[in-house]
Amino acid sequence: MQIRDYIIRRLMILPFLIIGTSIIVFALTRIGGSPIGIYLSHEMSPAEVQEMKERFHLDKPVPIQYFYWIKGVAQGDLGWSGVASAPVIDVFPKKFAATMELAIAAGIVAVSLGIAMGTFAGARRNKFADHVIRIISVSGASMPLFWFSILLLIVFWVWLGWFPIGRSDPNLFEAIAHPTGFYTIDALLAGNWDAFKDAVWHLIMPAVALGYGATAIIARMMRSSLIEELQEDYIDAAKAKGLPKNVVLKKHARRNALVPTVTVIGLTFGFLLQGTVVAEIIFRWPGLGRWMAAAVLRGDQATIMTYVMFTSILFLIVNLIVDVVYANLDRRVELGD
Amino acid sequence: MVQTTASNLNNFSNHLIASVEDLKVYFHSKEGLTHSVDGVSFDIIDGEIMGLVGETGCGKSVTARSFMQLVQTPPGVIAGGKIRFKSKKTGNQIVDLLSLTENQIRELRGERIAMIFQDPGKALNPGLTIRTQIAEVFQEHREDDVFKKAKIDYVHKNFIGAILQKYIKQRTNLIIKLMLLVPPIRAYKKKLDKAIDKLVIEALAETQIPNPEKVMERYPHELSGGMKQRVMIAQAIACNPDLLIADEPTTALDVIVQARILELIQELQKRHKTSVLYISHDLSLVRKICDRVAVMFAGKIVESGDSDTIFKNPVHPYTKGLIKASFMTHERGKLEEIEGIEAT
Numbered sequence A: 001m002q003i004r005d006y007i008i009r010r011l012m013i014l015p016f017l018i019i020g021t022s023i024i025v026f027a028l029t030r031i032g033g034s035p036i037g038i039y040l041s042h043e044m045s046p047a048e049v050q051e052m053k054e055r056f057h058l059d060k061p062v063p064i065q066y067f068y069w070i071k072g073v074a075q076g077d078l079g080w081s082g083v084a085s086a087p088v089i090d091v092f093p094k095k096f097a098a099t100m101e102l103a104i105a106a107g108i109v110a111v112s113l114g115i116a117m118g119t120f121a122g123a124r125r126n127k128f129a130d131h132v133i134r135i136i137s138v139s140g141a142s143m144p145l146f147w148f149s150i151l152l153l154i155v156f157w158v159w160l161g162w163f164p165i166g167r168s169d170p171n172l173f174e175a176i177a178h179p180t181g182f183y184t185i186d187a188l189l190a191g192n193w194d195a196f197k198d199a200v201w202h203l204i205m206p207a208v209a210l211g212y213g214a215t216a217i218i219a220r221m222m223r224s225s226l227i228e229e230l231q232e233d234y235i236d237a238a239k240a241k242g243l244p245k246n247v248v249l250k251k252h253a254r255r256n257a258l259v260p261t262v263t264v265i266g267l268t269f270g271f272l273l274q275g276t277v278v279a280e281i282i283f284r285w286p287g288l289g290r291w292m293a294a295a296v297l298r299g300d301q302a303t304i305m306t307y308v309m310f311t312s313i314l315f316l317i318v319n320l321i322v323d324v325v326y327a328n329l330d331r332r333v334e335l336g337d
Numbered sequence B: 001m002v003q004t005t006a007s008n009l010n011n012f013s014n015h016l017i018a019s020v021e022d023l024k025v026y027f028h029s030k031e032g033l034t035h036s037v038d039g040v041s042f043d044i045i046d047g048e049i050m051g052l053v054g055e056t057g058c059g060k061s062v063t064a065r066s067f068m069q070l071v072q073t074p075p076g077v078i079a080g081g082k083i084r085f086k087s088k089k090t091g092n093q094i095v096d097l098l099s100l101t102e103n104q105i106r107e108l109r110g111e112r113i114a115m116i117f118q119d120p121g122k123a124l125n126p127g128l129t130i131r132t133q134i135a136e137v138f139q140e141h142r143e144d145d146v147f148k149k150a151k152i153d154y155v156h157k158n159f160i161g162a163i164l165q166k167y168i169k170q171r172t173n174l175i176i177k178l179m180l181l182v183p184p185i186r187a188y189k190k191k192l193d194k195a196i197d198k199l200v201i202e203a204l205a206e207t208q209i210p211n212p213e214k215v216m217e218r219y220p221h222e223l224s225g226g227m228k229q230r231v232m233i234a235q236a237i238a239c240n241p242d243l244l245i246a247d248e249p250t251t252a253l254d255v256i257v258q259a260r261i262l263e264l265i266q267e268l269q270k271r272h273k274t275s276v277l278y279i280s281h282d283l284s285l286v287r288k289i290c291d292r293v294a295v296m297f298a299g300k301i302v303e304s305g306d307s308d309t310i311f312k313n314p315v316h317p318y319t320k321g322l323i324k325a326s327f328m329t330h331e332r333g334k335l336e337e338i339e340g341i342e343a344t
Helices: A003-030 A035-039 A046-055 A062-074 A086-121 A128-142 A145-159 A171-174 A185-191 A195-228 A234-238 A245-282 A289-298 A301-329 B002-008 B060-067 B100-110 B130-141 B145-149 B159-168 B173-179 B183-206 B227-239 B255-272 B283-289 B308-311 B319-326
Strands: B014-030 B032-045 B049-053 B076-087 B093-096 B113-116 B244-249 B274-279 B292-297 B300-306
Touching: A003 A301, A035 A046, A046 B183, A062 B308, A086 A128, A086 A195, A086 A245, A086 A289, A086 A301, A086 B173, A128 A145, A128 A195, A128 B032, A145 A195, A145 B049, A171 B002, A185 A195, A185 B173, A195 A245, A245 A289, A245 A301, A245 B292, A289 A301, A289 B113, B014 B060, B014 B274, B032 B049, B032 B060, B032 B076, B032 B274, B032 B292, B049 B060, B049 B283, B060 B076, B060 B113, B060 B244, B060 B274, B113 B183, B113 B227, B130 B145, B130 B183, B130 B227, B145 B159, B145 B183, B159 B183, B183 B227, B227 B255, B255 B274, B255 B283, B274 B283, B292 B308, B300 B308, B300 B319
Parallel strands: B049 B274, B049 B292, B113 B244, B244 B274
Antiparallel strands: B014 B032, B014 B076, B076 B093, B292 B300
């Protein structure tokens, strides 16, 4: 099947998957009980509570409540966030952009470093460089994110003062417009070099902290699959053609070694999104993760449902991308069934 | 190093293309050192098909791979010996293949010495098109031909020429890749690509592949085993090498395809006057196509000579056994056995 047809077909299935996800998300969230708590205060009388329930249709059966929720979502009403004291739809886009900026930056760190380190180590199996990279990646995979983040914070913020925390300098933040919510992109759009530098500077430490674990996993995967590919006959055949080592490694071995690595990269994306919760709290990053943590603690179901829905959709899209990249790398893969 | 070899190369007769002398290749394994090839010597006469016969694991493939320095070290160790080779292109200069540097041997690989591998399904990269894989041989060794065919005549002479040369030789980095997108350079690049296409089509047509234009756009898994082996052969003879090493090229194929591939190799060998080192465990096959044969057993050559003579009057018991086993002249179901030699 043509890749284009495949993408169109998958995109056509996407709405159904989203509806299915929404039912599951709604049902699972309701395990936590009625969402009314966040909207009540101690001064309310039973009559007022009842009125509140009716206002949010919480007096109706759960399946009917689902349809009210979906109807609201379709109209752009994602509910009222008790934590943010504002409609979810007003707060969500900015926080979502903040989290995505962090997750994408961490993803770039993880993919580029992971593949580079894995290739370097795999090509120098059991040499000194391989051992060094092994130490780096094993510690990356085994150090808990919250601990590593705090270490970075102590060394680079408290002791050395090289990197700031938070998301940007307030003055520079005020200086530019924020059409996308991605500060790096906003600064570039505004053509403000200082703001861009500031945005990147704030991004580095949380991105490295968040990306380190994924880097380690990708590097290990890349190394082992590269070593496997280097044993293959076609590597000897490529050498027998007189190709230099570098071409054999990069054009022949690395390309095929990427096939299993891409699957792992797709999986680590979920890992990164989860990690944003911890990283945002520690680095004071004003994103979804922090909001989400507060929402879970206080039973803010409108926020939780929105968050879970969006991350599920993201996952579906990332999966689609992984499938397409996979089929591009390994031509034996038949897209479709 | 070069001088010492040069003085030792004097006794190299004129009619030879290559000569293996006391080749020793050992492998480190858990049980200790395995003497995989233990003092092998034989000559390949210019223009002949030389057969190297022996059972699986007797060291014939390792011998073949030593010609191109393709034995992995470690775990392999080239413990001694010489492989002298006469490179016809560079004025019959005689070199010792084992003592060449990485870059020197790379110039010979694919250009003067080429190899056909046992399993074409594994020896072709599954992720690249046939075109890309055959093109590499031309790109690496026939840069001038590509430029000539594209009618671009300023190699090395200026900036654009330097970029195009890097492109052809696959030594690109990100900056060069970006520059190749600039319109005037891109036009040249397209011309070069077309020229390479033509060379690839010619090479494929040489091996009687129908529709080479279509085949070259395919990936290996879309072709049959026989087709893949033809592609491998096209790739090997692309630069018209002096010596073609065929490492059991028909073992992975079914019988009818085997016969066709054999015919093809024979025909190409006659047309291009290439010398061939044909490695096989199949005696009847070797007898059919080889002028001379060396029989290998446990890392040593036990018998060698004219193929007809060896088949008529085998001297070594192992050769006798092999011949008997392959023709089954004795009663069915009983295999000839000989006492093995313990590998040390």
